[in-house]
Amino acid sequence: MKKNLPRTWEEDGYTVSRTTAWSAPGCHEGCGVLCYVKDGKLVKVEGDPEHPFNEGRLCPRCIAAPDIVNHPDRLKAPMRRDPSKRGDPDAWVEISWDEAFDLWEREFKRIAAQYGAESLQAVVGTGRDIMWESQRLLYSMNSPNVVSYSTGLACWMPRMVAYLLTMGCYCMADCSQLFEDRWDHEGYKVPEVIIVWGNNCVQSSSDGFYGDWIVQCVKRGSKMIVIDPRLTWMAARAEIWLQPRPAVDSAIAIAMLKTIIDEGLYNHRFVDEWCVGLEEVRQHFEQYDVDQLAETAWVDPGKLKAAARMYAAGNNSAIQLGLALDMQRHGVSCVHAIIIMMAICDNIDVPGGNILTPNPGDVNFFGWGWDMLPEEQQKKLVGYNEYPMIRMGMRLDQSDLALVQAETEDPYPFRGAFYMGCNPLTSMSNDGLERVYKVLQKMEFNVVLDYCMTPTAQTLGDLLLPITMFPEREGMRSFYVNLGALWPIEGLQRTGDVKSDQEIIVEMGRRFNKEIFPWENEKDMFSAMLEPSGMSFEELREQIWWYPDDVCYRRYELGRLRADGRVGFPTPTGRIELYSFIAESIGSPALPYYDEPFESPVSTPEMYQDYPVIVMTGTRNIQYFHSEHRQIPKLREIQPDPLVEVNDQWAREKGISAGDWLWIENVRGRVRHRAKPTPALRFGMANLNSGWWFPETDPHKDPMYGCWDVNSNLIIEAGHQGPTGFGADVKALLCRIYPCKEGELKNG
Numbered sequence: 036m037k038k039n040l041p042r043t044w045e046e047d048g049y050t051v052s053r054t055t056a057w058s059a060p061g062c063h064e065g066c067g068v069l070c071y072v073k074d075g076k077l078v079k080v081e082g083d084p085e086h087p088f089n090e091g092r093l094c095p096r097c098i099a100a101p102d103i104v105n106h107p108d109r110l111k112a113p114m115r116r117d118p119s120k121r122g123d124p125d126a127w128v129e130i131s132w133d134e135a136f137d138l139w140e141r142e143f144k145r146i147a148a149q150y151g152a153e154s155l156q157a158v159v160g161t162g163r164d165i166m167w168e169s170q171r172l173l174y175s176m177n178s179p180n181v182v183s184y185s186t187g188l189a190c191w192m193p194r195m196v197a198y199l200l201t202m203g204c205y206c207m208a209d210c211s212q213l214f215e216d217r218w219d220h221e222g223y224k225v226p227e228v229i230i231v232w233g234n235n236c237v238q239s240s241s242d243g244f245y246g247d248w249i250v251q252c253v254k255r256g257s258k259m260i261v262i263d264p265r266l267t268w269m270a271a272r273a274e275i276w277l278q279p280r281p282a283v284d285s286a287i288a289i290a291m292l293k294t295i296i297d298e299g300l301y302n303h304r305f306v307d308e309w310c311v312g313l314e315e316v317r318q319h320f321e322q323y324d325v326d327q328l329a330e331t332a333w334v335d336p337g338k339l340k341a342a343a344r345m346y347a348a349g350n351n352s353a354i355q356l357g358l359a360l361d362m363q364r365h366g367v368s369c370v371h372a373i374i375i376m377m378a379i380c381d382n383i384d385v386p387g388g389n390i391l392t393p394n395p396g397d398v399n400f401f402g403w404g405w406d407m408l409p410e411e412q413q414k415k416l417v418g419y420n421e422y423p424m425i426r427m428g429m430r431l432d433q434s435d436l437a438l439v440q441a442e443t444e445d446p447y448p449f450r451g452a453f454y455m456g457c458n459p460l461t462s463m464s465n466d467g468l469e470r471v472y473k474v475l476q477k478m479e480f481n482v483v484l485d486y487c488m489t490p491t492a493q494t495l496g497d498l499l500l501p502i503t504m505f506p507e508r509e510g511m512r513s514f515y516v517n518l519g520a521l522w523p524i525e526g527l528q529r530t531g532d533v534k535s536d537q538e539i540i541v542e543m544g545r546r547f548n549k550e551i552f553p554w555e556n557e558k559d560m561f562s563a564m565l566e567p568s569g570m571s572f573e574e575l576r577e578q579i580w581w582y583p584d585d586v587c588y589r590r591y592e593l594g595r596l597r598a599d600g601r602v603g604f605p606t607p608t609g610r611i612e613l614y615s616f617i618a619e620s621i622g623s624p625a626l627p628y629y630d631e632p633f634e635s636p637v638s639t640p641e642m643y644q645d646y647p648v649i650v651m652t653g654t655r656n657i658q659y660f661h662s663e664h665r666q667i668p669k670l671r672e673i674q675p676d677p678l679v680e681v682n683d684q685w686a687r688e689k690g691i692s693a694g695d696w697l698w699i700e701n702v703r704g705r706v707r708h709r710a711k712p713t714p715a716l717r718f719g720m721a722n723l724n725s726g727w728w729f730p731e732t733d734p735h736k737d738p739m740y741g742c743w744d745v746n747s748n749l750i751i752e753a754g755h756q757g758p759t760g761f762g763a764d765v766k767a768l769l770c771r772i773y774p775c776k777e778g779e780l781k782n783g
């Protein structure tokens with residue numbers, strides 16, 4: 036695609052620059068944006084009409100970027116505080132960057148000498164484009180313990196694990212996104228049928244998938260099937276909508292797959308040539324009855340079979356999977372069954388099917404620097420022996436085990452942590468919040484990098500480093516589709532004495548290990564990351580975005596997937612392993628299975644008597660990115676308070692009206708949200724927002740900014756991870772819901 040617009044130009048007194056957006060603010064999709072600057076300030080952001088990824092469209096988060104970049108509450112200088120004064124907003128003292136770097140280095144070296152380097156943790160999140168660099172920074176400190184305190188690492192990774200177990204590579208619904216000329220690409224066809232499964236992508240646009248692409252496919256003729264417990268905007272427009280009870284998607288996946296197998300609706304040639312294990316699947320599924328599974332999932336069996344037949348009948352059908360499948364203890368099994376559906380119907384790597392994702396420019400960021408960590412330190416990754424899959428891909432600590440180890444300090448304690456791209460006390464403390472809060476308080480030194488004060492920074496921080504936002508910094512990232520660059524846009528002045536995460540990472544990495552961080556600055560580091568592409572960072576930066584031009588379909592037939600150059604898939608057999616030999620070798624289920632959530636009307640019927648509402652959480656809203664953006668009036672106006680969606684008939688029966696404050700309580704605790712009665716949910720079901728806190732709270736009164744009242748992590752329980760160590764039940768919590776009494780409302 037020709038880039039007609041220049042990189043920067045003058046227009047009506049504004050300087051306009053093109054760049055790509057990565058949180059903060061925004062999210063981690065990397066959409067193309069036009070930034071308008073006047074008098075040194077960002078005043079407007081528009082979608083870049085020529086960027087193939089978002090084709091000029093933007094979410095409210097990026098539209099509101101100027102409000103965030105210019106927000107008066109941004110942190111503007113490094114600050115330190117005595118660890119004994121955590122939670123005291125008056126104890127912060129401004130310091131210089133040199134003092135900050137010296138302090139961080141001194142404290143972490145002291146902790147490593149006293150307790151061992153492995154007692155240092157990097158607590159990382161999904162937001163900013165620093166996942167790989169922050170991991171490498173921790174490796175430079177000689178520790179493997181990168182951690183996200185989300186139970187079952189239940190965000191994207193369970194899906195990734197299912198792909199690694201079966202075909203060795205990831206795929207996405209093909210909405211032409213891998214081609215720079217998009218819908219005009221020769222050979223591309225829109226899917227005849229698209230299943231949108233556990234993924235309200237027009238709201239969330241997550242994991243490298245821009246939700247609007249589905250809308251574009253439907254406009255071009257795709258028929259949609261939606262599987263979601265909520266009547267979403269997309270479900271309302273679907274040919275078939277299956278409305279299961281939450282967290283039982285494995286039952287639906289197995290029932291649909293069994294329908295396809297039993298009725299012979301699959302592609303026998305593809306199965307014979309490229310798959311292995313269908314007979315094992317068939318035999319294993321003899322224990323299941325399709326009607327029974329549908330009833331277990333509270334879905335009409337006829338509708339379920341119709342959905343399976345419609346998917347199989349499409350010449351090219353796609354399935355777009357989402358976070359809701361990760362947030363189930365048996366999510367890996369569910370995705371395993373879905374992958375088998377894709378495979379046996381010959382929908383993998385075909386136009387308008389599920390296209391295998393490339394590493395653009397052969398740049399593979401996973402575990403960057405892991406090999407430079409001594410083997411004896413690698414083995415200290417929490418869960419290394421118990422859950423071998425954590426050694427592949429992202430290489431994060433298994434979160435549930437890390438939480439237990441932090442409490443027991445067996446075999447070693449955690450004593451120092453840095454927090455990058457995350458606000459764990461609002462977004463990832465999936466166990467009553469209190470457990471995570473307590474273990475992080477045990478750290479002797481906490482370094483928090485963020486752009487504003489948060490519950491995590493206020494209650495845990497000893498050193499607080501203010502960071503830049505996307506238009507203010509150099510950056511580089513890929514999320515399957517393309518490579519994108521960020522640069523400090525023309526004419527914009529940084530807000531305060533802030534630095535980018537990457538500037539900080541290079542400075543600290545060099546202080547700890549110059550072999551692992553040999554670069555003078557972040558641009559050289561990016562160039563090193565880009566080495567396999569043959570492009571320097573300067574070259575990428577000049578182009579702003581770059582698409583590989585060698586993406587094509589059926590790459591397994593061309594020897595393009597395997598390291599040995601042979602045809603086939605990157606699995607031990609070279610075929611798609613419907614029966615997973617890798618899973619078998621590590622003692623995990625080799626075939627998809629169905630099991631109940633750890634609490635449910637079926638697995639804990641007595642509890643269901645007392646807690647008769649099934650509550651989901653983790654649902655994304657388009658105006659917020661995890662815990663970000665609550666300070667922005669324009670965005671907060673869309674939804675001022677945390678909401679619990681409840682069935683409208685149920686609400687009427689309980690005398691509950693829209694806007695009433697309700698307690699959502701289970702055996703672990705309670706949170707309060709405002710009622711949003713809706714017909715979009717079944718009777719007896721509710722959907723709770725996540726990531727909430729109130730930045731407007733006076734921290735002298737509550738340094739957790741309301742988290743102890745409203746954060747949904749208060750009612751989630753860790754320790755129920757799936758058999759691979761991935762997946763956790765965050766979407767099916769048995770609760771009771773009742774109105775708050777007067778006097779119980781602190782912030783409402």
Ligand code: SF4
Nearest residue numbers: 061062064066094097
């Ligand atoms: S998906 Fe939305 S918030 Fe994320 S980068 Fe794109 S426009 Fe911005």
